[in-house]
Amino acid sequence: MHTRKYFGTWGGSFIPEALHETFQQLDAAYQQIRNDPAFWEEYLHLMSTYSCRPTPLTYAENLSKHFGGAQIYIKREDLNHTGAHKANNVMGQGLLVKRMGKTRVIAETGAGQHGLATATMAAKFGFDCAVYMGEEDVLRQRPNVFWMEKMGATVIPVKDGSKTLKDAINEAFRDWVTNMDTTHYVFGTACGPAPFPEMVSWLQSIIGKEAAEQILAQHGRLPRRIYACVGGGSNSLGIFQRFLDEDETELVGVEAGGLGLESGLHAARLVGGDASPGIAQGYKTMFLQNSDGQMRDTHSVSAGLDYIGVSPILADLWEKKAVRFEAATDSEVIEALDLTMKKEGIIPALESAHAFVQAFKEAPDLARDDAVIINMSGRGDKDIFTIAHAYGDPSWQQFIISRARQYEK
Amino acid sequence: MHTRKYFGTWGGSFIPEALHETFQQLDAAYQQIRNDPAFWEEYLHLMSTYSCRPTPLTYAENLSKHFGGAQIYIKREDLNHTGAHKANNVMGQGLLVKRMGKTRVIAETGAGQHGLATATMAAKFGFDCAVYMGEEDVLRQRPNVFWMEKMGATVIPVKDGSKTLKDAINEAFRDWVTNMDTTHYVFGTACGPAPFPEMVSWLQSIIGKEAAEQILAQHGRLPRRIYACVGGGSNSLGIFQRFLDEDETELVGVEAGGLGLESGLHAARLVGGDASPGIAQGYKTMFLQNSDGQMRDTHSVSAGLDYIGVSPILADLWEKKAVRFEAATDSEVIEALDLTMKKEGIIPALESAHAFVQAFKEAPDLARDDAVIINMSGRGDKDIFTIAHAYGDPSWQQFIISRARQYEK
Amino acid sequence: MQLEQAIRSKKAGKEILLMTHIVLGYPSFDTNREVIREMVENGVDCIEMQIPFSEPMADGPVILKANQDSIASGTTIRECLDFGAEMCATYEIPFLYMTYFNVIFKYGEERFLDKARDAGIQGLILPDLPPEEGAPFMAAARQRGLAPIMIFSPTSTDARMRSLADFGGGFVYCTARKGVTGRHSSLDADFANYLNRCRQATDLPLAVGFGIQNRADIEALIGVADMGVVGSQTIKLVDEQGSAAVGRFIRELLGGRRSH
């Protein structure tokens, strides 16, 4: 097979000339692994011995009863090593880097999940590792920074622009354009120049392959709907791809509605009318930008969905109406998180909780013998600083204050 | 089969008369599940759909090379739902509580791991839940308290005695002695009055059963040694039991050496000469106590090993020399943790890191074709407050201070 | 059995007997001395002296704290045993030791029993030593004339009570309710039914404790039990008002009855 560069009118590879050869090599290496069944075997072996694949499909009995409609199943990507689906992509690219003979990896990270996964992979494979992270995010996500450093990675705070994910991506490209001989850029989601969107989606497709088998075994037939949150698009594509040709399954991507689509403070690119087609960070998709083509600030309670662009593959599926898109607001997310913790003893990441919101809205109207799957892309305990803050928990505040006192002495 | 009350001269059931009937019922219920193969099936189903069993056995290639001796394998209990082996015990007891028809569970917790696991189980099964936790621990382990509360559990700070684990256990018994009609006490480790030591060990035996199959598949024969940390003893017994009759496998339990055995500031009951036989908290074992039989304060960097007693089953195996015991100091633990993060991208819990210490000491002297297994009882990211503190990380301190400023306004 | 006889003969002239409780070394042995004097002089029939233990799992907050403070202030088992001997030598009423089994186990079971017998102690209350674990120890106590006091609980079945009674001596300690010491008990119809079951199960005198706090509670026991037991309430009183307040409290509990 050959890499698809365009998905409908979306995608492409808008890269500086200095990276032309690097991408040629990457593409060749990708095609090689893609066409080599031994690679997928090696990948499966790694993921089942180093991470916890197959991840379980959990039947959420209490939530199902609570809503009284569809039977709700949760695909547990949170149980991956490092706590999110990000590991699937990163470990796969790690194997690729080994084949390419490179010795250094770089990555961008927003919430820190992808950075942590990359630092982990680098430790495991013995690569040098630098992680670019917006200065704002470094400040907000100190625990992840701490672990990355402890894994031996260098975390480089990016002080430009909005000091968040998109700026970290630019900075990673600037590094790559200098060090391409030794270095592979481990892109964290199904965005960026080809072959990243396709390659990342392919590595993540393990989610949907497992989920299909599991739902057939547990429920006896395919689900009516699948819900996944959409940041760059990797976890949603990961679970969606397997079901694209299944007529009985509707696919629902949920974007970050932030303070509401009307507020302008959100990160919704495919719902609401605030995004428009554009070309940035090496690819063409729907971007949150102003009429001059300058990228806008985005907002979401979840750092991992707080991004200006979206996978070109999803933009295409959106245009073709093969995937339906919805948005969940910050406050809906906290509510869904709360209910899920109380009813099932499960703590979704704030990102993942977006998918829960939409599933909860729709489950009551489905039949009892319908199943829906929520892709739980990651675990929420990484978000304690954000979540405890969002709840305004006074004991938490007291805890932090007393810790600080200890350090201020 | 019948419950073993005594293991050698250790164990027993030293309980107030008010609990006599409760223990009779518990024992009967336990014997029923133990003799009912359907229970184990149900347990396996739950653990493989709600948690991530079988947990992987990871080959630690880099560490193995680093030490140049035995091949090091890591049993990944950290990948369980809620992040530690505690889930095995708790989910099993959850199924038992359902069978007994009780509607409320209580638990003691030190680090918060067992409390979190119990709160999670209670949410899943729809039980009311109260968790007793020493006031000191509530202050130190606020993140776990936060999550327990969010799962709907009531966390009750215990203000008596040393305000730590042992006091939480006493307090849980006081609750139970009042509310036994509705309530089951989910004991967190292989200690306490019969049938807890045996029951908890049995539920944890899933670890060793899996590990044996996995090491045979991956290494071709049984391991030369197995290392596990020893708090109450549940994770170590969980992996050891399957191998007790295997002559080629030596079992090594690692206790908390704290600031060194000579310092007196440790929690070593079976190594060093500081503990003596005693009877407390409902059972007979080796306790860290003074000559009057008053329990001593213990110390460990890891809250989960910081306990006065140890499983009576382990005391017996110690006496019979069926398990060798060693101790790891706080500083050795931090060093082993550091190396494991850098070499393998894996973050052991501070408790688990004790097992790593001893394995690292011994691996170089074993042959290349020997395998050793380290039982990684839990993940270390729960310990960020302790670990970042132990490293004296200035950015972490700055982070906490700036968060506190936000709250002090 | 020495203790059983003592209880029976004391009971002969009274509606009900009163047992009180102190924690040794709390707040000090000197205060213990004063409190016991007040108790004896004001008509208490029997006193249980608790040797403190760091893990008193069956005690509620008041006694728990007293145990811990006593240990923290340095109380040793030797001091407790010496003090017990002093009290037995000073007063004529029966004294018992109450403690948790580890204290005895560590001290040496035989050695402890010998010391207690030599001191003149008449019984032992050990809330964490059921006969399944303690039968040999209980036999050794009886051999020395020390009564092993059995505990009945509302959760004990009739059969269980009968079986417990076989191991016991002196009297039976019936806990008025489930739970630990300290909280007030309501002595209602269920309670009456329970005490009736206790009565059926044994011929030994019945003492009732846990949450007995005032004269009304004591009155409710008249006719159904042989002895009331007041524990936490005296400790609270001494904490708040000092040992001098104990005499009046005891007189109130006994409905004005003076010492014999």
Added chain:
Amino acid sequence: MQLEQAIRSKKAGKEILLMTHIVLGYPSFDTNREVIREMVENGVDCIEMQIPFSEPMADGPVILKANQDSIASGTTIRECLDFGAEMCATYEIPFLYMTYFNVIFKYGEERFLDKARDAGIQGLILPDLPPEEGAPFMAAARQRGLAPIMIFSPTSTDARMRSLADFGGGFVYCTARKGVTGRHSSLDADFANYLNRCRQATDLPLAVGFGIQNRADIEALIGVADMGVVGSQTIKLVDEQGSAAVGRFIRELLGGRRSH
């Protein structure tokens, strides 16, 4: 092709040409005006005017910051196009637009090209538009007499250079090294070899940029390239010393040569 002719005829009388770079609206259009005047008056042969973009992935810290500050201060594409027209009308030297493709894409490709042509702009530098993506756009530019400037990198193979050259016009922009703008380049043996490869691949004039900072760098280009490009260095200079310092800097770069 207009631009190529201009370059060739300028080069005829000189050892080497000089192209400079400004970021439009940074720190202001007024300063841009002064800086350009200084540049033209002191002998600059060609100027690339960068229309700022929020995500300038190929630019280093100095130009990156200039882009962002310009946008933050409210610079619009309309202002940039108007300013470009003004400069073309004021000075005779060739002006180019440098930007990232999204700016043009959002504005409308045809509309942008028409505006640029009407203004008198002679070429376009678009570091994120390789011919694989931009061939039709490049053709449309050429139709309007706007030269699509191709970029060669040391990582470009000979074949790739030849293929790129087919799409280009005006001159070829050879980046002196890998990486982004701003950092100093060492113009060593590898560099000579690289420029030789560039020369083999195309007949178009060769401009060399990325890290050209002083007269020595320019001298090193004499005989091997047609034009040196100075970017970040001028921005830093204006930041530190104001636009008045630009004239002397340009004269230094040109080795004392005055404007024609």
